[in-house]
Amino acid sequence: MSAATQSSLPGRSAGAVSxxxxxxxxxxxxxxxxATAGRVLAYVVAxxxxxxxxxxxxxxGGAAGLLLLPVWVGIPILTLTGExxxxxxVAERWLANRLLYARIPRLHRQxxxxxxxxxxxxxxLRSAGLARTVVLLAxxxxxxxxxxxxxxxxxxxxxxxxxxxxxxLGGAAxxxxxxxxxxxxxxxxxxxxxxxAGVVGLAALGALATALRHLxxxxxxxxxxxxGPVREVLAESLGDRSLAxxxxxxxxxxxxxxxxxxxxxxxxxxxxxxxxxDRGGRRVAAIVHEADLDAGPELVQAAAAGAxxxxxxxxxxxxxxxxxxxxxxxxxxxxxxxxxxxxxxxxDLHDGAQQQLVALALEMRLLKRKALGDGETTALVERASxxxxxxxxxxxxxxxxIHPAILTDRGLGPxxxxxxxxxxxxxxxxxxxxxxxxxxxxxxxxxxxxESLTNVAKYAHANEVRVxxxxxxxxxxxxxxxxxxxxxxxxxxxxxxxxxxxLGAVDGTLLVDSPPGRGTRVRARVxxxxxxxxxxxxxxxxxxxxxxxxxxxxxxxxxxxPAPAQAQAxxxxxxxxxxxxxxxx
Amino acid sequence: xxxAASTGILVLVGVALAAGHALTSTTRVTSYAVQGxxxxxxxxxxGASAEVVGRATGSLAVxxxxxxxxxxxxxxxxxxxxxxxxxxxxxxxxxAGRCSASYRLTVPDNVAVxxxxxxxxxxLAAFRGSAQVLTGSGGVTVDAFCGFSxxxxxxxxxxxxxxxxxxxxxxxRSESGxxxxxxxxxxxxxxxxxxxxxxxxxxxxxSGDAPFEIRALSDSGDVTVRxxx
Numbered sequence: 001m002s003a004a005t006q007s008s009l010p011g012r013s014a015g016a017v018s019x020x021x022x023x024x025x026x027x028x029x030x031x032x033x034x035a036t037a038g039r040v041l042a043y044v045v046a047x048x049x050x051x052x053x054x055x056x057x058x059x060x061g062g063a064a065g066l067l068l069l070p071v072w073v074g075i076p077i078l079t080l081t082g083e084x085x086x087x088x089x090v091a092e093r094w095l096a097n098r099l100l101y102a103r104i105p106r107l108h109r110q111x112x113x114x115x116x117x118x119x120x121x122x123x124x125l126r127s128a129g130l131a132r133t134v135v136l137l138a139x140x141x142x143x144x145x146x147x148x149x150x151x152x153x154x155x156x157x158x159x160x161x162x163x164x165x166x167x168x169l170g171g172a173a174x175x176x177x178x179x180x181x182x183x184x185x186x187x188x189x190x191x192x193x194x195x196x197a198g199v200v201g202l203a204a205l206g207a208l209a210t211a212l213r214h215l216x217x218x219x220x221x222x223x224x225x226x227x228g229p230v231r232e233v234l235a236e237s238l239g240d241r242s243l244a245x246x247x248x249x250x251x252x253x254x255x256x257x258x259x260x261x262x263x264x265x266x267x268x269x270x271x272x273x274x275x276x277x278d279r280g281g282r283r284v285a286a287i288v289h290e291a292d293l294d295a296g297p298e299l300v301q302a303a304a305a306g307a308x309x310x311x312x313x314x315x316x317x318x319x320x321x322x323x324x325x326x327x328x329x330x331x332x333x334x335x336x337x338x339x340x341x342x343x344x345x346x347x348d349l350h351d352g353a354q355q356q357l358v359a360l361a362l363e364m365r366l367l368k369r370k371a372l373g374d375g376e377t378t379a380l381v382e383r384a385s386x387x388x389x390x391x392x393x394x395x396x397x398x399x400x401x402i403h404p405a406i407l408t409d410r411g412l413g414p415x416x417x418x419x420x421x422x423x424x425x426x427x428x429x430x431x432x433x434x435x436x437x438x439x440x441x442x443x444x445x446x447x448x449x450x451e452s453l454t455n456v457a458k459y460a461h462a463n464e465v466r467v468x469x470x471x472x473x474x475x476x477x478x479x480x481x482x483x484x485x486x487x488x489x490x491x492x493x494x495x496x497x498x499x500x501x502x503l504g505a506v507d508g509t510l511l512v513d514s515p516p517g518r519g520t521r522v523r524a525r526v527x528x529x530x531x532x533x534x535x536x537x538x539x540x541x542x543x544x545x546x547x548x549x550x551x552x553x554x555x556x557x558x559x560x561x562p563a564p565a566q567a568q569a570x571x572x573x574x575x576x577x578x579x580x581x582x583x584x585x
Numbered sequence: 586x587x588x589a590a591s592t593g594i595l596v597l598v599g600v601a602l603a604a605g606h607a608l609t610s611t612t613r614v615t616s617y618a619v620q621g622x623x624x625x626x627x628x629x630x631x632g633a634s635a636e637v638v639g640r641a642t643g644s645l646a647v648x649x650x651x652x653x654x655x656x657x658x659x660x661x662x663x664x665x666x667x668x669x670x671x672x673x674x675x676x677x678x679x680x681a682g683r684c685s686a687s688y689r690l691t692v693p694d695n696v697a698v699x700x701x702x703x704x705x706x707x708x709l710a711a712f713r714g715s716a717q718v719l720t721g722s723g724g725v726t727v728d729a730f731c732g733f734s735x736x737x738x739x740x741x742x743x744x745x746x747x748x749x750x751x752x753x754x755x756x757x758r759s760e761s762g763x764x765x766x767x768x769x770x771x772x773x774x775x776x777x778x779x780x781x782x783x784x785x786x787x788x789x790x791x792s793g794d795a796p797f798e799i800r801a802l803s804d805s806g807d808v809t810v811r812x813x814x
Contacts, residue, residue: 164680174678175677175678175679175680176655176657176677176678176679176680176682177679177680177681177682178601178605178606178655178680179605179609179655179682193594193595193598196590196592196594196595199587200588200591200592203588
């Protein structure tokens, strides 16, 4: 080993020690520790009059209230005392949050069980919050005294050592520190001892601050439900009942709610704000909460970090629901486009070929009148007129099968009545609903009846047919039943199966009950929401598009009902994929 | 890590000091006598306490008891000049150590005594002579005093003086200490007062031209003067 290398070792060692000390001092975070010590002292000192005042009021009020309870005067006194306890807890929470960074969520006011004071008082007295407040009052004073003693001891020790060192440096003749005369050399040692004393004191105060923080949290923070929906847990933890969660879909760069529907984040100044929840460096969700959540953003961040895993899981579900919602909306648009194409075809037939045939029928009648006397020609024209009438009727039937104009123009009720009147068997028809709904919903219900009656006519060999269409709550229930041979199978062919698809597009359901020999019952259920007035008769939805964003609900309870089936009749070139009504399986 | 190291250093220093104190703690008793009979004895004791016991004849005897550690013993200086014996005792100021002393003096009758202490207590027992006691926070107790004059002055210490015979002059003063005087039956010129404390004069035959004088004055302490009836 060379001499140069040997001589460099001590220097490197000293440098390493210096670096280690620097690291330690940096890790000590002296400024933060001093600030913590100051805050814990401020908490204790500021809390002393608060504790004393609250204790006096609670003891006096409680004793007076209990003594006067037999003459009923005690009830308002006890109620007032309970309110004092609650306000003390609120003040304690404020102090703990501001000075100890306890991050205690807002305290809930216990809802009274009735209007009379007695039930409210009973709730107050039996609430866990009041009991915990009393415990806090009992514990707070001794803990405060211990804290003050520790702080004073620390300060006295450090100040005493520094004062000794100063005296020693100034030459304190005749004074001794243990066996040593208090001279400059001893003074340096004493001054060096002040550093560890200060470190230990600050650490002790920091530990006290932690203990006080835990105590305040244990006694003031509401118990968050250990399990349950993430939103409920967060709402309880943060003390914000209106809290809502929005999930981030990175591919579409939008937020959606639990149902997968798009939501907008609250605007600044709206009284609400949102906090992003990130996991593994990527945004997972956002917590939408009150802007003045005075527990501080740290609490929201901490709660968000704690719930990140659960939110990530929920995020996957919301993403799936969003995709399902998108699929549902897409399917509804396809069905609506198909219906629109049918309506257009029916109009074309009505205004084109049908009108031409009607005009031809008129001319045939004129021709027949002119051919009077020519028996052969008259008979020929008569046969041609009958064939023309048959063709015209067949064309009308075809047009009605494609999409009846009466359904578009006058609605579901008149269309069903016209349908049952034309049916070859007598139909017991009962219709009980009001107003109109979206064209897609009306068409779905109409074609359920059409398809079912067609099947009855073709296969059921029924004597009686019964049709019931009635509104039950916010749904329309359609029932077509017969006393035929039964045995219908929706899985065969595309008639009933197509109906199920059509109903599914508007969040409806189809149930076919057709045991062999015991008739057939076709039940359909579709959401029935009255359409807007301006949309009536137009067949075009005036509602916003399906992917239009919604504001996040303030109460966090997202609407679980499916979105209304809104018409998207503007889609160009869309071809219908629904089953052709009137065609049987 | 740093906190643990700091705690270790402090504990180490504390244990070392405690062990050193225990190992070097010493109690030492020193007795000596002063030849001849002085006119007056003056004690300047600072923090040490003193007990002065009267005796009819003989010489002045001193017994000093000192307790100290780390070898920091009492610094005592004695002098005798002009019939006055002076004794000055000082403990070095020791932090994290100990030094204390107490004196017991046996004083012949009619030898005047002057005692000055700071926080040290003073007790006079069966002393026959004039005495002057000045203390700071130290208390003063006088039992069976029988002399011409007794003057006690304290800052905050209490003073209680019991006389076996009527003193020509008994003067007790304090700023905040309580004062209590018990005198035998007789006629006294008494002045007992306190600015804010309680004042009681009981069973005392007071007269403006009495031969004996009692004065007990305290600023804030209680004052009690009791006669024998």
